[in-house]
Amino acid sequence: xxxxxxxxxxxxxxxxxxxxxxxxxxxxxxxxxxxxxxxxxxxxxxxxxxxxxxxxxxxxxxxxxxxxxxxxxxxxxxxxxxxxxxxxxxxxxxxxxxxxxxxxxxxxxxxxxxxxxxxxxxxxxxxxxxxxxxxxxxxxxxxxxxxxxxxxxxxxxxxxxxxxxxxxxxxxxxxxxxxxxxxxxxxxxxxxxxxxxxxxxxxxxxxxxxxxxxxxxxxxxxxxxxxxxxxxxxxxxxxxxxxxxxxxxxxxxxxxx
Amino acid sequence: xxxxxxxxxxxxxxxxxxxxxxxxxxxxxxxxxxxxxxxxxxxxxxxxxxxxxxxxxxxxxxxxxxxxxxxxxxxxxxxxxxxxxxxxxxxxxxxxxxxxxxxxxxxxxxxxxxxxxxxxxxxxxxxxxxxxxxxxxxxxxxxxxxxxxxxxxxxxxxxxxxxxxxxxxxxxxxxxxxxxxxxxxxxxxxxxxxxxxxxxxxxxxxxxxxxxxxxxxxxxxxxxxxxxxxxxxxxxxxxxxxxxxxxxxxxxxxxxxxxxxxxxxxxxxxxxxxxxxxxxxxxxxxxxxxxxxxxxxxxxxxxxxxxxxxxxxxxxxxxxxxxxxxxxxxxxxxxxxxxxxxxxxxxxxxxxxxxxxxxxxxxxxxxxxxxxxxxxxxxxxxxxxxxxxxxxxxxxxxxxxxxxxxxxxxxxxxxxxxxxxxxxxxxxxxxxxxxxxxxxxxxxxxxxxxxxxxxxxxxxxxxxxxxxxxxxxxxxxxx
Numbered sequence: 066x067x068x069x070x071x072x073x074x075x076x077x078x079x080x081x082x083x084x085x086x087x088x089x090x091x092x093x094x095x096x097x098x099x100x101x102x103x104x105x106x107x108x109x110x111x112x113x114x115x116x117x118x119x120x121x122x123x124x125x126x127x128x129x130x131x132x133x134x135x136x137x138x139x140x141x142x143x144x145x146x147x148x149x150x151x152x153x154x155x156x157x158x159x160x161x162x163x164x165x166x167x168x169x170x171x172x173x174x175x176x177x178x179x180x181x182x183x184x185x186x187x188x189x190x191x192x193x194x195x196x197x198x199x200x201x202x203x204x205x206x207x208x209x210x211x212x213x214x215x216x217x218x219x220x221x222x223x224x225x226x227x228x229x230x231x232x233x234x235x236x237x238x239x240x241x242x243x244x245x246x247x248x249x250x251x252x253x254x255x256x257x258x259x260x261x262x263x264x265x266x267x268x269x270x271x272x273x274x275x276x277x278x279x280x281x282x283x284x285x286x287x288x289x290x291x292x293x294x295x296x297x298x299x300x301x302x303x304x305x306x307x308x309x310x311x312x313x314x315x316x317x318x319x320x321x322x
Numbered sequence: 323x324x325x326x327x328x329x330x331x332x333x334x335x336x337x338x339x340x341x342x343x344x345x346x347x348x349x350x351x352x353x354x355x356x357x358x359x360x361x362x363x364x365x366x367x368x369x370x371x372x373x374x375x376x377x378x379x380x381x382x383x384x385x386x387x388x389x390x391x392x393x394x395x396x397x398x399x400x401x402x403x404x405x406x407x408x409x410x411x412x413x414x415x416x417x418x419x420x421x422x423x424x425x426x427x428x429x430x431x432x433x434x435x436x437x438x439x440x441x442x443x444x445x446x447x448x449x450x451x452x453x454x455x456x457x458x459x460x461x462x463x464x465x466x467x468x469x470x471x472x473x474x475x476x477x478x479x480x481x482x483x484x485x486x487x488x489x490x491x492x493x494x495x496x497x498x499x500x501x502x503x504x505x506x507x508x509x510x511x512x513x514x515x516x517x518x519x520x521x522x523x524x525x526x527x528x529x530x531x532x533x534x535x536x537x538x539x540x541x542x543x544x545x546x547x548x549x550x551x552x553x554x555x556x557x558x559x560x561x562x563x564x565x566x567x568x569x570x571x572x573x574x575x576x577x578x579x580x581x582x583x584x585x586x587x588x589x590x591x592x593x594x595x596x597x598x599x600x601x602x603x604x605x606x607x608x609x610x611x612x613x614x615x616x617x618x619x620x621x622x623x624x625x626x627x628x629x630x631x632x633x634x635x636x637x638x639x640x641x642x643x644x645x646x647x648x649x650x651x652x653x654x655x656x657x658x659x660x661x662x663x664x665x666x667x668x669x670x671x672x673x674x675x676x677x678x679x680x681x682x683x684x685x686x687x688x689x690x691x692x693x694x695x696x697x698x699x700x701x702x703x704x705x706x707x708x709x710x711x712x713x714x715x716x717x718x719x720x721x722x723x724x725x726x727x728x729x730x731x732x733x734x735x736x737x738x739x740x741x742x743x744x745x746x747x748x749x750x751x752x753x754x755x756x757x758x759x760x761x762x763x764x765x766x767x768x769x770x771x772x773x774x775x776x777x778x779x780x781x782x783x784x785x786x787x788x789x790x791x792x793x794x795x796x797x798x799x800x801x
Contacts, residue, residue, distance in 0.1 A: 121534045139536065147534040154528045158393060159584045168524050172535030177517045204582035224535070 072134070074099050074228040074259040075120065079129035082112070082119045089115045091283040092129070097261070099227075102254045104264045104274035104290075108303050111281040113263040114150065117230045121147060133228060143172050146226035148217050150233050156206045162216050163201040166192055169223025184223075191222040195245065211242030218246060229253065229260040236265070247273055267299070358608045370607060372501050373493035373560070377599035377618070379504040380557040380569070383511045385595025387553045388574035389588045390546055394526050398453065399438070399547075400567040402460040404554045406437025408467025408563050411488050412474060421484050423499040423559075430555040437463050438547055467563070491562030491615030493603045500559050507556040511549050515588065518542065523584055560599075562615035569615075572622035573598060576629040579636050598622040650697075652757050657694050658703060658723035659730070659756075660684055661713065662794075666781075670794045674712040717792040724784040729756040731777035732767045738778045740770060745778055 075097040082090040090112040097103060105113045118124045120131050122138050133141040146169070169191070170184040180188075192198045195215040200208065205216060214234055221229060235243055250260050250273075261278075264270050270277060270290075277293045279285040279302040286293045286302075365371050391397050410433025414426035437459045444455035471485050487495050496504075515522065524532040525539040532539045550570075557566050573594035577587045602618030609617075631638050660683050661675045677695065681688040695713055698704045703719030706712070715723060733752040737743040743751075759767075777783055 118530070123530050123533055142534065142536040145534065147531055149528065149530050153530060155393075155395070158527050159578065159582050159587050160523070160527060161582060164523070164583070165527070168528070168531065168535075171520060171524055171532075171537065174520070176521065176537075179520060220531075 072099060073097065073132070074134060075261070076132040076135075077120070077129070078131075080116075080119060080126055080131065081128040082115050082124055083127045084115075084124075088127070089282065090119065093280075093284045095278070095284060095287055097259060098276075099259050100254060100257045101259055101276050102250055102274050103259070103261045103276040103278055104270045105261060105278045105280055106264055106267065106270050106302070107280035107285075109265075111302075113280055114232050116280060117147075117232055117261065117263060120230060121145065143224075144227045146221040146224035146229040148221045148229070148231040148234050151210065151214055151217065151237065153232075156208075156213060158205065160205060161201070162192065162197060162203050162205060162208070163188060165205060165216050166201075166219045166223050169220040172224060187225070188219070188223050191219040192216075194222060194249065195219045209239070211238040214238045215242060215245065218249065222249075227258055229258060231260065231262045233263050233265065235262075235269075270294070355608055359604075362604055362607050369494050369496075370603075372496045372498065373603050373607070373614075374600060376496040376501045376504050376560050377493050377603040377614070378596050379501070379508045379599075380553070380560055381573070381595030381597070381599030382592045383504070383508040383549075383553040383595075384557055384561075384566070384569045384599075385573045385577075385592035386511050386515055386588055387546070387550045388570035388572075388595070389577060389584070389591040390522065390526060391550070391570055392574040392578055393584065393587070394546075397567075397571045398456050399441075400550065400554065400570040402441060402456040403434045403438055403551060404558075404563055404566040405460040405467075406463035407431070407434040407551075407555055407558065408464055408488070409433050409470055410467075410555075411558065411563070412467055412470035412485065415474060415483060415485055416470075423497070423503050426558075427503055427555055430558065431551050433463065433467075434551040434555060435548070438551070464563075487562070487613075488558050489562050489564055490613035491558070491560050491565065491618070493560040493606055493614040496559055500556075504556045507549075507552045511553060514545065514549060518545075519585070522546065526584070560603075560614055561618055562613065565615040565619045568619040569595065569598070569622060572619065572626050576622070576626040579626075579629040579633045582635075594622065594625050598625060653694065654698055654701060654703065655722065655726050655757055657684075657691075657698060658715075658719055659726050661704070661715065661719075662723040662727050665794050673794055674707060674714050676712045678711070680713075715793055720791075720793050721789050724789040726756050728784045728789070729759045729764065731781060731783045732764065732771065733759065734777050734779070735771055735774055735783070736767050748778070 073096055075095070077093050077095040080090060080093040081088060093116065105116065107113055115124060119126055120133075120138065121142070122131075131138055134144055135141075138145070163185075166188040167180050167184060170180050170187065174180065174184075189198060189201070192201055195218050197212060197215050197219060200212065200216075205213060208216065214237075218234065221231070234246055238246070250262070253260055254275075262274070264273070271294050274290055276288060277290050278287045279293060279298055281302050286298050361367065362370060365374070388400070391400050407430040410429035410431065411426050412429075413433070414429025415421060417425040417429065441452065441455045441459050444450050444458070445452050450458075471488070474483055474485055477483075484495060521532070521537055521542050524535075524537060525542045529539040529543075553570070554566050557569065561569050574587070574591040576594050577590035580590055581587050598618050598621040601621040602614050605617045605621075606612050606614040629637070632640070634640055657680070660680055664675050664679045664683060665672070677688055677691050680686075680695075681691045684691065692710070695704060695706055698713070698719065699706055702716055703722060704713045704715055707714065730752045733755045734748040737748040737751060738745055775783055775785070
């Protein structure tokens with residue numbers, strides 16, 4: 066790396082993650098350059114969501130370390146914005162759209178401190194950016210799937226972060242929302258932000274992202290989309306060869322790392 | 323919860339004989355109902371003052387904690403916790419063989435948290451799921467507790483221990499120590515919830531996101547569990563082990579029916595808790611020999627049913643009313659549409675519509691048409707001519723009729739042109755859609771259809787000029 070370490074949005078070294086002693090991710094090494102739109106692609110169960118969650122410390126690492134802008138995640142969590150999977154929350158929860166977007170400001174507030182007028186202004190601007198301002202007072206259950214996703218996106222925008230981690234933001238949304246999201250992601254990129262997006266649709270992955278991270282329990286490839294999006298690489302990611310690895314892992318059980 | 327029934331049966335068999343005596347709220351047994359009600363409201367008995375203040379305080383703390391339980395889907399947790407505290411109550415009593423509130427509070431809290439921890443441990447280390455773990459812990463702790471309480475009752479002097487009142491609650495047995503404890507717990511709960519409202523909100527809604535922004539969700543979960551244990555334990559004397567979870571869940575569930583904001587839900591839940599606490603204390607005082615816990619729970623259930631029936635948005639009555647008024651509106655609009663068709667048949671030469679023609683067009687008796695016309699008239703949509711045999715549009719009625727016909731024909735056109743429906747499939751669909759198309763959608767449709775003038779059957783689509791013309795006489799001739 067020629068850049069100073071604090072300028073690398075995300076550096077992952079030898080990351081391994083296990084669920085109930087069963088390894089899900091193996092020795093991931095990665096340094097993400099700033100200002101890119103990066104797709105995380107791989108088959109079901111490849112550990113895409115696990116990777117994102119492990120970066121933020123939502124899941125414990127069984128080995129390795131993560132640095133965000135040169136520091137451990139906890140020290141720089143304010144510079145990271147997160148969009149969880151839409152099904153991860155209860156949409157009948159008694160909050161309205163504005164309440165949810167304001168949560169994006171919570172990371173900047175002290176314990177027990179309430180959001181200020183400026184925080185409300187930022188939240189409103191972010192809602193406007195995803196064209197959801199007219200819905201600010203709606204209970205979140207009374208929204209379509211695409212609208213719910215845009216609320217989550219507005220919450221992440223309200224975090225005003227430099228690195229964004231998004232877990233399947235394109236799942237279950239209408240075409241209009243999908244194009245609105247991709248426009249927004251490109252705008253983030255032009256403002257120098259780095260965005261990692263877990264994505265399951267190969268056909269659109271090539272158009273949407275400048276860099277791809279092919280993942281299947283281990284890092285298969287990481288690089289500019291034209292270099293990585295080759296039939297050979299995809300074969301390695303999705304094809305049969307890796308089922309042997311996963312079978313070995315099954316039999317190993319807790320024996321690794 | 324199935325696991326509770328055997329424990330309950332056992333409990334009933336052991337305790338019910340003594341219960342009829344023990345559950346009396348006051349020793350004054352010879353006064354009449356009205357006199358007791360007066361005594362209640364004038365707060366003459368000091369024991370009554372403690373009972374009432376205690377019930378109100380427990381209403382607040384249970385209401386607040388209950389709201390978080392309901393939105394975090396932990397309602398069963400309160401059931402398990404409240405049953406798990408019983409052995410702790412008995413051990414607290416055995417500490418120095420008196421009903422010392424502090425000893426019992428400590429014993430019960432420890433037992434409750436032990437139970438909660440055990441649930442967590444079973445869930446994390448075995449393949450048992452949370453509901454099975456809850457059921458198991460609830461029943462076994464409760465069984466131990468019932469055995470211990472019965473043993474204490476059988477000790478010399480043990481039948482005066484008052485421990486039996488922990489089963490179904492006896493607000494009149496609250497002493498100054500109990501009320502101080504309730505006051506402390508309630509103040510603690512209110513202060514912590516107010517101070518960390520933001521943190522409790524985000525960790526309840528989206529714990530992963532909370533952690534990602536550096537809010538320790540796990541810590542707040544445990545804080546909530548400890549506060550919950552405090553609320554349960556301090557309420558035991560008044561509500562009883564068996565039903566205290568209902569005082570947590572029911573006021574909160576009622577509040578959930580009435581609001582879409584957590585803050586308001588907390589306020590409503592506390593208000594409902596206070597109300598049901600006070601009402602339970604009142605009836606327990608007025609109706610002799612009645613335990614407080616069940617009365618409070620019945621009062622809470624009444625509040626819940628009221629919210630279920632009368633809630634402005636999710637209430638059964640308001641939903642029924644909205645449905646009813648919508649069908650009535652659709653009925654009126656259908657009649658306007660038929661009037662329009664009758665005039666259209668005549669080429670809009672006249673303005674009056676004979677009711678006979680309407681009855682014929684709708685294949686209805688003329689009397690039915692008259693009834694519906696009166697409804698239209700009361701809504702200012704038509705006037706009825708002197709002999710009662712013909713109707714004339716008011717400008718409002720004409721406008722609405724044009725809109726409905728326009729919506730119908732636009733939708734038919736849209737379905738046949740843009741969605742490739744067959745011509746004979748579109749009419750029924752349009753009959754439904756015409757009543758709910760908003761003006762914005764109509765503008766979109768018109769644009770999409772290049773401002774077409776005729777529907778797929780060749781009939782003229784009313785335009786803006788017709789709608790605002792005030793009446794059929796000024797409509798352009800159908801060409």
